[in-house]
Amino acid sequence: MKLTRKELLGGAAAGALGAAGIYELVDQLADSPVRAAAGTRPAEQHLLAEAKLLVHDGIEVIEPPLHHQVITARLAVRPSRAELADAQAVLERALRRIEDRYEVTPAGLAVTVAWGLPYFRRFVPKLADGHLPIDRRASTSAKHSVPAAFDATRFPSDLSTTILERNEVAFLLRSDDREHVADGAQSLFADTDGLFELTSIRKGFQGGGFAGGPGLPKAMATAAGIQGADLIPDGAQLFLGFTSTQRHTQGPSRIANFETLGLVDVREGYFRGGTHMHLSHLFENVEAWYLDFDFRQRVDTTFRPGFEAREGAQTLRQAPEDAAGAADLRGDFRRVGAIGHSGSIQPTSRLQMDIKGADGDLYPKGSAIPQRADFNTLDNPFFWTADPGRDRHGEQPEAGLHFISFNPSSDDFRRNRLAMDGRLPDGTRLPIGQGSRAQGLNSVLRTTHRQNFVVPPRARRSFPLAELL
Amino acid sequence: MRPRTLFSSSSDGATLTAVRTFLILAAIVLGASGCSLGDDGVEGTASAREQPAACPSAWKPGWQRLANRINVPVYCPSWMPSPIDAEIGGQWNSDGVSVSKDKSYLAGFLWHEAGSGDVHVNFRGYPGKAGVPRCEDTQTSGGKTRRLSVPCFSDPQGTREVAGKQVTVYSVSRDADQWHVTYLWREDGVLYAVSEHVAPPLTYRRVLQNLDRIVGGLEVIEPTA
Numbered sequence: 005m006k007l008t009r010k011e012l013l014g015g016a017a018a019g020a021l022g023a024a025g026i027y028e029l030v031d032q033l034a035d036s037p038v039r040a041a042a043g044t045r046p047a048e049q050h051l052l053a054e055a056k057l058l059v060h061d062g063i064e065v066i067e068p069p070l071h072h073q074v075i076t077a078r079l080a081v082r083p084s085r086a087e088l089a090d091a092q093a094v095l096e097r098a099l100r101r102i103e104d105r106y107e108v109t110p111a112g113l114a115v116t117v118a119w120g121l122p123y124f125r126r127f128v129p130k131l132a133d134g135h136l137p138i139d140r141r142a143s144t145s146a147k148h149s150v151p152a153a154f155d156a157t158r159f160p161s162d163l164s165t166t167i168l169e170r171n172e173v174a175f176l177l178r179s180d181d182r183e184h185v186a187d188g189a190q191s192l193f194a195d196t197d198g199l200f201e202l203t204s205i206r207k208g209f210q211g212g213g214f215a216g217g218p219g220l221p222k223a224m225a226t227a228a229g230i231q232g233a234d235l236i237p238d239g240a241q242l243f244l245g246f247t248s249t250q251r252h253t254q255g256p257s258r259i260a261n262f263e264t265l266g267l268v269d270v271r272e273g274y275f276r277g278g279t280h281m282h283l284s285h286l287f288e289n290v291e292a293w294y295l296d297f298d299f300r301q302r303v304d305t306t307f308r309p310g311f312e313a314r315e316g317a318q319t320l321r322q323a324p325e326d327a328a329g330a331a332d333l334r335g336d337f338r339r340v341g342a343i344g345h346s347g348s349i350q351p352t353s354r355l356q357m358d359i360k361g362a363d364g365d366l367y368p369k370g371s372a373i374p375q376r377a378d379f380n381t382l383d384n385p386f387f388w389t390a391d392p393g394r395d396r397h398g399e400q401p402e403a404g405l406h407f408i409s410f411n412p413s414s415d416d417f418r419r420n421r422l423a424m425d426g427r428l429p430d431g432t433r434l435p436i437g438q439g440s441r442a443q444g445l446n447s448v449l450r451t452t453h454r455q456n457f458v459v460p461p462r463a464r465r466s467f468p469l470a471e472l473l
Numbered sequence: 474m475r476p477r478t479l480f481s482s483s484s485d486g487a488t489l490t491a492v493r494t495f496l497i498l499a500a501i502v503l504g505a506s507g508c509s510l511g512d513d514g515v516e517g518t519a520s521a522r523e524q525p526a527a528c529p530s531a532w533k534p535g536w537q538r539l540a541n542r543i544n545v546p547v548y549c550p551s552w553m554p555s556p557i558d559a560e561i562g563g564q565w566n567s568d569g570v571s572v573s574k575d576k577s578y579l580a581g582f583l584w585h586e587a588g589s590g591d592v593h594v595n596f597r598g599y600p601g602k603a604g605v606p607r608c609e610d611t612q613t614s615g616g617k618t619r620r621l622s623v624p625c626f627s628d629p630q631g632t633r634e635v636a637g638k639q640v641t642v643y644s645v646s647r648d649a650d651q652w653h654v655t656y657l658w659r660e661d662g663v664l665y666a667v668s669e670h671v672a673p674p675l676t677y678r679r680v681l682q683n684l685d686r687i688v689g690g691l692e693v694i695e696p697t698a
Contacts, residue, residue, distance in 0.1 A: 298624075337614075341612055342614065440614060
């Protein structure tokens with residue numbers, strides 16, 4: 005019997021869901037961190053319970069899960085009340101079956117379901133108009149109502165080839181155990197047979213660099229034959245040699261929820277406990293990073309020009325009191341004609357004052373707002389894609405990053421990302437050429453794909469709003 | 474720069490098959506006889522490597538003239554990565570030898586082919602220099618050009634002994650050595666540097682092997698006049 009293209013793609017995708025590929029090496033190269041016993045399931049899908057804190061170079065670091073997988077899809081469902089109600093029940097049952105087997109922790113398996121705007125437009129457009137949160141701050145600036153989630157756009161440092169995706173749903177799976185991720189992905193799609201037409205599978209790893217030895221990024225890059233892999237410092241958490249999960253660089257508690265900081269109006273509250281997710285993929289030119297930037301320059305461009313760092317240090321302080329403001333950024337640029345990555349983002353990504361959140365917690369000035377879940381990858385650009393031509397898929401491994409950030413809104417993420425390009429919310433435009441060294445880290449990054457998503461609270465993660473039809 | 478072509482191409486399938494067969498047979502024979510064929514196609518044998526380093530006669534006059542000109546010993550290699558050689562004034566030598574007022578010199582050898590990459594090796598000497606020399610790094614942003622003084626060689630990756638020389642390996646190099654890995658050592662009051670560009674078809678690891686072999690096969694050329 006001949007397979008249709010759809011069946012063929014489905015079969016290939018099903019195989020790729022559980023396939024390890026080069027990522028099988030992660031298990032051989034890194035031990036799973038010892039985690040605390042499981043706690044309760046957070047109401048938020050994006051929060052990971054029981055994340056482990058360790059101290060590296062005297063600085064508190066959150067140890068992220070080792071294995072990550074993102075699956076994007078379109079829906080093979082007709083936009084009718086009956087089909088959507090059925091689909092909603094089927095997906096929720098499948099997710100609960102996974103949660104029955106695994107705690108929602110790095111030691112177990114955390115599954116986050118995020119919905120692209122094409123889902124809301126195709127299936128529940130009127131309900132989405134009435135329920136999707138509104139960004140108060142962006143609306144005030146724009147003098148008209150701006151939704152908390154809008155379509156991703158290219159940024160000044162992006163190439164014209166950066167693909168703005170239109171997926172209807174994305175699943176993020178995270179665990180220290182690759183088998184848990186593989187089992188979760190396979191069972192999710194087996195138990196929802198036919199609901200989803202997969203568009204891509206993206207895999208990668210994080211951490212593993214604190215236990216001594218070469219560390220996971222260096223070992224994986226070396227095994228994959230990545231140019232410049234030999235130059236990645238031993239023990240580095242990421243390909244680019246610096247730790248990125250210092251406790252203070254990650255938004256605390258529920259700060260990234262739509263409702264917490266008051267930036268977003270959750271209206272009657274359907275999406276309270278939810279958040280916004282930006283998903284992108286970027287290539288990292290590891291060889292250029294290590295052959296063209298010396299350690300001092302790598303610190304300058306990753307953090308701030310002149311940022312204090314011991315030679316060879318990998319984990320640097322990023323405490324609230326160290327956060328740069330807009331005046332610091334302008335001063336750096338006047339002084340040396342360049343900006344650093346962290347320093348450029350901090351004027352927009354850190355709280356500029358103490359704020360008592362809607363959850364009752366006090367979020368002090370200098371706290372980070374975004375909660376990142378990015379991970380290194382050797383995908384080119386994806387592990388599997390339904391459209392290799394459009395995605396410029398290659399079989400040769402390439403060093404990159406699947407970037408995931410949870411922010412209270414698309415505009416909040418956009419402000420941070422524009423700041424990376426020297427464009428601040430107060431109208432400051434630092435004249436930085438595309439791809440120039442003055443742009444800091446951006447000069448060795450090349451973003452291939454972007455998309456924004458809505459992450460509903462756990463209770464409304466399955467086909468949000470469909471039950472209101 | 475002069476256009477250079479490494480190999481002529483053939484669309485004759487029979488010829489290609491014959492060449493492949495020859496290479497396979499050659500590899501078997503070489504393997505059996507204890508010889509090796511480097512992945513850059515440069516052959517070497519155990520016995521050849523045991524020979525004292527000798528600057529080839531065709532290359533020596535140029536290096537001798539350099540030593541005499543600055544009245545300081547210079548190093549001539551006995552081996553260079555394919556396809557370049559180290560004949561000063563030869564087809565691979567970029568712009569002869571540059572000598573500064575302080576007698577520091579640069580002799581560069583380059584093969585470049587668009588789409589294929591390049592092989593680029595620089596030899597430097599800094600008489601009387603104790604520390605890592607400084608280079609000017611020019612950066613333009615916001616319409617303003619800034620000239621910064623930066624170390625010409627930075628990010629030391631440790632030291633290694635090569636043919637009795639204690640060399641420091643630098644992974645970041647500036648000026649004409651940009652994107653090169655540099656071996657640097659001091660000898661009799663002179664700072665010497667040999668660097669090679671990390672670019673396709675060469676990897677960082679392969680460049681280290683090449684530099685080991687170049688520096689391991691240097692012949693000192695004393696000034697004679």
